[in-house]
Amino acid sequence: MHALFSLLLLIPAAPQFVPPSEGPLVESTNYVGANNGSLSKSTVVAGKSFDRFIQIWIENTDFESANSTAAFSDLAKQGIFLDQYYALTHPSEPNYMAAAGGDFWGCGDDNLYHLPPNVSTIVDLLEAKSISWASYQENLPSDGFEGFNSTSVNYLNTSAPAYAYYVRKHNPTIFYDSVASVPSRLARHRNFNDFAADVNASAIPQWLFVTPNMVNDGHDTTIDFAGQWVNYWLAPLLNNTNFNDNRTLILLTFDETETYTVNNRIFAVLLGGAVPESARGTVDSTYYTHYSSLSTVEANWGLGSLGRGDTNKTLSNVYSFVANATGYTNLDIALADIPLTNTTGIIPGPLNVQYYVPITAPNTSAVGAGGGAVFVASGVDTSFTAASAPAPVNLTAQGKTVPSSGNGAAGVREGMVGATVLGALLAGVVTLLLA
Numbered sequence: 061m062h063a064l065f066s067l068l069l070l071i072p073a074a075p076q077f078v079p080p081s082e083g084p085l086v087e088s089t090n091y092v093g094a095n096n097g098s099l100s101k102s103t104v105v106a107g108k109s110f111d112r113f114i115q116i117w118i119e120n121t122d123f124e125s126a127n128s129t130a131a132f133s134d135l136a137k138q139g140i141f142l143d144q145y146y147a148l149t150h151p152s153e154p155n156y157m158a159a160a161g162g163d164f165w166g167c168g169d170d171n172l173y174h175l176p177p178n179v180s181t182i183v184d185l186l187e188a189k190s191i192s193w194a195s196y197q198e199n200l201p202s203d204g205f206e207g208f209n210s211t212s213v214n215y216l217n218t219s220a221p222a223y224a225y226y227v228r229k230h231n232p233t234i235f236y237d238s239v240a241s242v243p244s245r246l247a248r249h250r251n252f253n254d255f256a257a258d259v260n261a262s263a264i265p266q267w268l269f270v271t272p273n274m275v276n277d278g279h280d281t282t283i284d285f286a287g288q289w290v291n292y293w294l295a296p297l298l299n300n301t302n303f304n305d306n307r308t309l310i311l312l313t314f315d316e317t318e319t320y321t322v323n324n325r326i327f328a329v330l331l332g333g334a335v336p337e338s339a340r341g342t343v344d345s346t347y348y349t350h351y352s353s354l355s356t357v358e359a360n361w362g363l364g365s366l367g368r369g370d371t372n373k374t375l376s377n378v379y380s381f382v383a384n385a386t387g388y389t390n391l392d393i394a395l396a397d398i399p400l401t402n403t404t405g406i407i408p409g410p411l412n413v414q415y416y417v418p419i420t421a422p423n424t425s426a427v428g429a430g431g432g433a434v435f436v437a438s439g440v441d442t443s444f445t446a447a448s449a450p451a452p453v454n455l456t457a458q459g460k461t462v463p464s465s466g467n468g469a470a471g472v473r474e475g476m477v478g479a480t481v482l483g484a485l486l487a488g489v490v491t492l493l494l495a
Contacts, residue, residue: 093200093254108360118277159354176419178440195232198272
């Protein structure tokens, strides 16, 4: 018994939540990045169901665990609970990539990647309609920071070494050089001191992606810790009209499940003033994935599409209340027919060293939920399609790596053309994902 007690003493205690600031709208020295002034207010472009869309992602949690945590289950009663919402793959990074670009490019790890400047993203679609946007990353050390991670003083334990609170792999638009190589776009990657200033100035944009730091999102802590952050940060903001007015839609969800052997079903709830009163406290059992956030935004503002996963009819159902308002018809997918999206590293693509396929053009004949044309960036060879792409190649066997890995220097990107569809899947996965 004494030996057992001694062993228990060696087990570190679970970290306790510490508010990084006095409140979500109060700037803090716990954030290295100082505010450099609020964003300029922009003209609001009216949507059919909402005028602002905010995504907040928590980390690596199975559906049952999140749904049994009070902070999340209580919020589910206040909005529309999406109980058949699925991540697209494992691990984290490819899911974040997909949320901005409509594809995860075969990525099966969390390494440093750059997609070349002629690969389009949701930013291209938004800016084509003059819709403002920003990515708010809690501990980003400076606006537009492109590094792999960033450490700062450990505010949970000030006697401990500096902590890597920010990681690039959770920043969805930074992977794309069509965003990162344009200074005005790069500057729209902002930290939480910026966020406080923007909300206080009533200047937050119309499309937001919000990523808590590595402890507050539950990645390095627990779901209970993440729940405490939600209560500290999101709960009061729901009552702030600068953040959440009657035309704001908020998606609170997770990047992926913790368990890789289950089919990536994750907790998701729609909140905000744009949720119809009659729909609050209801459950929507439509099949959704991370691509649904793209298709919903496209439908709401009548945007074009990326011609990738955002136009895959199976994987991109529009949130039902928005589909009803916009006249979009979702696919009714039975539970038994929900495709498997819990694979890791077996999807061919330009970021898969084992099954490398060059980037191909988007599907220019696709019709997205917004009804607009597929966005094709300058320099894309539209004749180089998924159908004409070569068979996957094992670069490891050739002593090579994927062309887009590394530090993003010009030579790294050389020879990569265009964009890709969900693309050239292995035979068994094709049947499941693209049926």
